[in-house]
Amino acid sequence: MAAIDRLFASVFLSLVLVAVPAAAAQRVVPQSQAQIKLSFAPVVRETAPAVVNIYAQRTVQQPVSPMFDDPFFKRFFGDAFGGGITRERRQQSLGSGVIVDPHGLIVTNRHVINGADAIRVVLGDRRELDAKVMLSDERTDLAVLKVDDGGKPLPYLQTSPSDELQVGDLVLAIGNPFGVGQTVTSGIVSALARTGIGASDYRSFIQTDAAINPGNSGGALVSLDGKLVGINSAIYTKTGGSVGIGFAIPSEMVDTVIQAALHGGQIERPWIGFHSQEVTSELARGFGLDAPRGVLVTDVYPGSPPANAGLKRGDVIEAMDGREVDDPEALAFRVATRPIGSRAEFEILRDGHQLTLRWPMEKAPENPPRHETVLSGRHPLAGTKVVNLSPAVAEELGIRKWHGVALIAIARNSPARRYGFEPGDVLISVNGQRIESVDGLDRLLSNQDRWSLVISRNGEQRRLEIVG
Structure with missing residues (x-):
């Protein structure tokens, strides 16, 4: 920890020097060994052993010959010509994962292991272990795996609330891009609560410019105090390589999935109980807001917790639990990370007046029965x-x-x-x-x-x- 303290001291000194006005700034020779060797190595040394490589094997069916599926031949000969003849092929996908518990609990992206017949986890010391799936959740694109190392404690990362991050904070991305081996990249937090990405149903991501490439999926986004703040999940690219825009699932959602895996493997999500839309510039003027913010409630389900608490159509929800929400996706993310039975607090704008409403987080009712x-x-x-x-x-x-x-x-x-x-x-x-x-x-x-x-x-x- 002393090395990390020296690192923070040197970073702080560097920031102070940058903040000095140009007229007064002077180039100076580094005054200490810590300044000369400014490095993320102490953080990497503590966190990298908890990041693993994941190899998922699956069996896929492929046509024996593409000619057999050609519409021209099918038109004259039908399936008897050979259409539909397939053979099995073993397909292997590569990704990363993060050990979040000393007893072998690993978090990764669902798309890394989805449909896998066998999953192998390679630890930082190159040992290979079989893994079983404890939970696989399509809506968050997260999965929890379990490995058994004979009872020996494994290195792991503790999560830290991503809400404590600020745009401009330094972060590290650790994973196995392109299968070349464990790799560490650094960058800054480019944006928080980034929505509309489409990588999962709960679209509230940490955006970073740390280089993220195929194979990084499921790897760790780490703060400089060595805590897990997100799971690297997607990149924005037209070429398949990193262009400086990567997205990570925030640690709050990761914690929710971990807890579900530890308590039976079933995720119980709170019900929002109303529909909403983003507040546009035109709507903001109508509400007397100086700028667009919050979400406009367009419909409330009768008898739902929000309805019982007094939420009405036309209300503008500006914040939940003290955190601003700017669109329905950000609000859905906030609700989804709250445990069933807890109470949430909402700051409401109604007819130009501010008020606070509170209601319990409950499961959505299945009434009437689905009768499939x-x-x-x-x-x-x-x-x-x-x-x-x-x-x-x-x-x-x-x-x-x-x-x-x-x-x-x-x-x-x-x-x-x-x-x-x-x-x-x-x-x-x-x-x-x-x-x-x-x-x-x-x-x-x-x-x-x-x-x-x-x-x-x-x-x-x-x-x-x-x-x-």
Whole structure:
């Protein structure tokens, strides 16, 4: 720790010198050994052993010859010509992971190990261990693995709240880019709570300019006090290489997934209970704000915790638990990192007045029951799996509606696929009759020769006129 203290002292001295006005600044010879050997080596020495390489093997099916899948040959010879003939091939993907517990708990990205038949973890001392998956969560793109080293404690990293980071802070990215071996890069925090990236459902990322390349996925983003502040997850690039824009999943979400893995492997997420949108410049002027900020509540589910606490349509949520929120994705991230049963505090702007509301974090209710059904018969939706919408199902599917019938799967050669229906569509009405549940839907669709269907897709309503 003394080495780290000297490092901070030398960094502080350097910053002080930079802050001196140009007229007064002078070039000076380094005055101490610490200044001469300014280095991140002490931090790397403490943290790098906890970052591991992950090799995931999976079996994939590939055509024996691309010619067999050529539409020209299929047209004349059909599948008998050899279409559909495949052979198994072993495919290996490479990534990184971080040991977060001395007993062998490892966090990585889900896409690193997804679909793997076997997972091998290579430790910093080059030992290889088999790993099993304790939790794999698609919505956060995080996974938790477990390795057994015979009871011997492993080096690990403690997490530190990413909320304590500031733009401009120095950070280190540790991983195994391109499979060349463990590599350390440095950079600064370029932005916080960066949303709209699309790498996971909870899009609130730490952006850094530390070089991150393929193979870094699942590696550690480390602060200069040797704590884990994020899991490197994605890069912004058109070439496949680093261009100085990398994204890491904040440690708050990592902690949530770790706790779920330690307590049964099931993630229970709090329910937001309302819909919202970003406050635009035009809306900000209407609310009397000096600049756009917060999120505008557009709908509140009756009987939900926010509704019971007094939240109303038209309220502007400016902060949660003392942290500003600037868009619905940032708010969803804040809610998702709170444990079930805790109470959150929201700062609200209503009719020009500030107020504070508090409500408990609860699971989304599954009411009505989903009643999963596969539709059959002679109609456009034959071969489609549908469910009753409820707040719980809407949360799972990322649908901005709480009622109706949702399409969750469509058979490959079904009429629904030919007509362009997609999983996630919500059926609103059939021939002018509003659809409230899956009960009787087959009967309503059958024995018709024309169908006028209204669906909701990505928040927009569409009408389809189909003649049988």
